Amino acid sequence: MKTKIKKSTLIPLLLLLYLAYMAYLGLPYLQAGRYLYYFGIIAATLIIIVLLHYTLKYREKQKVKEREDDTYSTYAEKDKSNNDTDGTESK
Numbered sequence: 001m002k003t004k005i006k007k008s009t010l011i012p013l014l015l016l017l018y019l020a021y022m023a024y025l026g027l028p029y030l031q032a033g034r035y036l037y038y039f040g041i042i043a044a045t046l047i048i049i050v051l052l053h054y055t056l057k058y059r060e061k062q063k064v065k066e067r068e069d070d071t072y073s074t075y076a077e078k079d080k081s082n083n084d085t086d087g088t089e090s091k
Helices: 007-025 027-031 035-072 075-086
Strands: none
Touching (some): 027 035
């Protein structure tokens, strides 16, 4: 069976590959002795990629939860929630 790669995994993986390429291009800075600059940018980028991964993972869970709520709710619950959001009260 074919499995789909989740967006929360694919995008950070592609960004890690891009970071590896950019680190390779930045090797002259490392060889010039600018260690803090070289590793600082890599560390900052890794932190951003990790935060992006967890943010995307959270959004995926919220979509699944929302989809399950829509699937398993009754018409009465949907009607009640629609009336609550209208600002009108049903008697």
